[in-house]
Amino acid sequence: MEKNKAILPNILTWARKKSPWILHFNSGGCNGCDIELLSLLTPSYDIERFGILNEASPRHADILVCTGPVTEQVRPRLKRIYDQIPEPKWVLAVGSCSCSGGVFSGAYNILGGIDKLLPVDMYVPGCPCRPETIIDGIIKLVESIQ
Amino acid sequence: MTRIVVPIGPQHPLLKEPISFLISLDGERVVNSSLRLGYVHRGIEKLAQQRTYVQNVYLIERICGICSHIHTTTYCQAIETLLGLDVPRRGLYIRTLLCELERIHSHLLWLGVLAKNIGLDTIFMYSWRDREIVLKMMEEISGGRVSHAVNIIGGVRIDLDADRLTMLESGLNDLNGRVEELIGTIERDRSFAARTRGIGKLTLEDVKSFCVVGPVARASGLDIDLRRDAPYAAYHELEIEVPVMNEGDVWARSMIRMREILQASRLAKQIIRTLPKGPVSTTAPRKVPPGEVVSRAEAPRGEVFYYLRSNGSQQPERLKIRTPTLTNLITLPEQLKDVQMADVSAVIAGVDLCIACADR
Amino acid sequence: MKMENILKKLIDALGLDSPTTMLGIPTEEHVLQILPTQLLSVVAKLGEYGVWHLSTITCLQDERFILLYHFWCFGNLTLRIELEPDDLRVPSICPLIPGAEYYEREVQEMYGIEFQGLPNPQPLLLPDNWKGGYPMRKDEHSNSSAAGEDRSKKLKGGLS
Known part of the structure; x- marks a missing residue:
């Protein structure tokens, strides 16, 4: 029994690393990163070979992938979606405006980057990011899971 | 009866x-x-009034990631008109070429989204795979897959050499074959027809009263296309035929867009064959003389409208942007009336929404 | 019918001032200055003559507020209305052109111009909890860094 307790967290970490499911949310971006993120699903990039699945419901996801800066209207929604994701959870900020507000910083309806609202685990810069960059970001995040 | x-x-x-x-x-x-x-x-209109004309080209490109090039085209041609600049013909041709490549990219992307929404994942995968061809072509000539940063005030930033033109021509030939195959598939596929025929209907009167633009309007029998009716860039020197259908449903919109892909590819080939020689850009002053200008262009989704007012400084005094999705969105409640819940996804996808454009 | 002929008929029918122009692509845009009270009759007449496509409504702020109604129908026409700052009201053209609803709602929330008879005066683009006034007005600086700091403080308090 004692031995099992020690093994269980290892198994869970192993399982999480093997199948990180992502939830994509556009928090106010221009679409550029979104279409690059979606092209990850297609045959040219095919992220499913890493066990990554684009999931539609926050309750099934491990990683929240945000594209775009946080707008005022989206802010409560983003917080709610983050709260709905079961622990442990990670946040990936994709794109320059998602990292810092980027070109939109200073606008009246923009709060700034995702880290103004949520704890971000990995930043993927680029305007817009290439699909390879996004894959790299997700893989690096998964590798960092302890 | 209670409503849900x-x-x-x-x-x-x-x-x-x-x-x-x-x-x-x-x-x-x-x-x-x-x-x-x-x-x-995001408040881009306000933001644009606080930045200089040159900085705005970068900002305007980020209104929308799918049709980024048409926004900068409309913006740059507005300023060029205010300045009275004579943009070199080669520059205009390259600008137009990118517009057409972007149309192909946008329509293929849309087909994938529609197919995914109605459960035909195979078509989604195929159309997005074929879309990579045009993305690669755009990356090859401009350095960017979805944002190209090709337009500058006074022309374009890139030039095309003979190798690139050959690459574009063979890429377009490859693409044509695949698009024709896709069209054949969706035309013959019974489940595609069953999910799209007769739903999301708009009559010609609806389209006129809601000021609908683009492929949605053309699918309801309204024969407008700014590339032909109010030509900008190099379109007045090109041969354009505008596909029009009368059914007004999601099926007709699909067919219109698929034909527009072939049409865009024909236009791109015309441009490649008749590309004039000379410089691609001219130098533009930083300050723009006071005045007002209206600029329109035909984006993949329809008419993009820019109004620009200058007060003689380095920053625009007012920049008004109206994107095609905003007008087409008004019709959605009308289109959704009396459809089955399961068809809502097809109707929403059929309009080809780009919310980033509509919200700005 | 060509836009020039439409304009001529319109001016004769309603006794309006002669049009001016502003720059446009590929041809110049005709600008017709009218009074707020004439708006509905002009738009109705335009509808009769077959001009149905309203591109958008632009609002400008000078000493007065200016509304520009940009029409397009195989030719350009812009209606220009000036409004005194103490009377920011115009009739809504939604009954004549249902497609104008979003344009009017946008101008209403961005500049505070009241469109009388607008069927759905809910905010279009601004957030539900917006309290910052009319963001597009020139005296409105809700995007200053002070506002940003204020917001981040609020957030830290709210996130635990």
Whole structure:
């Protein structure tokens, strides 16, 4: 029994690393990163070979992938979606405006980057990011899971 | 009978961008629907008034990632008109070439989204695979897959050499074959027809009264296309035929867009064959003389409208942007009336929404 | 019918001032200055002559507020209305052109111009909890860094 307790967290970490499911949310971006993120699903990039699945419901996801800066209207929604994701959870900020507000910083309806609202685990810069960059970001995040 | 209200969005597998629908149902039938925009509203019009004309080219490109080039085209040609600049013909041709490549990219992307929304994942995979061809071509000539940063005030930033032109020509030939195959598939496929025929109907009167633009209007029998009717860039020197259909449903819109892909590829080939020689850009002054200008262009989704007012400084005094999705969105409650709940996804996809454009 | 002929008929029918022009692509845009009270009759007449496509409504702020109604129908026409700052009201053209609803709602929330008879005066683009006034007005600086700091403080308090 004692031995099992020690093994269980290892198994869970192993399982999480093997199948990180992502939830994509556009928090106010221009679409550029979104279409690059979606092209990850297609045959040219095919992220499913890493066990990554684009999931539609926050309750099934491990990683929240945000594209775009946080707008005022989206802010409560983003917080709610983050709260709905079961622990442990990670946040990936994709794109320059998602990292810092980027070109939109200073606008009246923009709060700034995702880290103004949520704890971000990995930043993927680029305007817009290439699909390879996004894959790299997700893989690096998964590798960092302890 | 009690009605059920189904919320769709802002985060929903149907929607790639946040927008929110409230759909009231009587059984399976939609009786009423409303929508809420503004989730992606960034305040670009205000922001543009605080930056210089040159900085704005970068900002304007980020209104929308799918049709980024048409926004900078409309913006740059507005300023060029105010300045009275004579943009070199080669520059205009390259600008037009990118517009057409972008149209191909946008329509293939849209076909994938529609197919995914109605459950035909195979077509989604095929159309997005073929889309990579045009993305690669655009990357090869401009350095960017979805944002190209090709336009500058006074022309374009890139030039095309003979190798690139050969690459483009062979890429377009490759693409043509694949698009024709895709068209054949969706024309013959019974399940595609069953999910798209007769739903999301708009009559010619609806289209006129709601000021609808682009392929949605052309699918309802309205023969407008700014490339032909108010030519900008190099379009007055090119041969354009505008596909028009009368059914006004999602099926007709699909067919219109698929034909436009072939048409865009023909236009691109025309441009490659007749590309004039000379410089691609001319130097533009930083300050713009006072004045007002209206600029229109035909984006993949329809008419883009820019109004620019200058007060003689380095910053625009007012920049008004109206994107095609905003006008086409108004018709959605009309289109959703009386459709089955299961068809809502097809109707929403059929309009080809770009919320980032609509919200700005 | 060509836009020039439409304009001529319109001016004769309603006794309006002669049009001016502003720059446009590929041809110049005709600008017709009218009074707020004439708006509905002009738009109705335009509808009769077959001009149905309203591109958008632009609002400008000078000493007065200016509304520009940009029409397009195989030719350009812009209606220009000036409004005194103490009377920011115009009739809504939604009954004549249902497609104008979003444009009017946008101008209403961005500049505070009241469109009388607008069927759905809910906010279009601004967030539900917006309290910052009319963001597009020139005296409105809700995007200053002070506002940003204020917001981040609020958030830290709210996130635990």
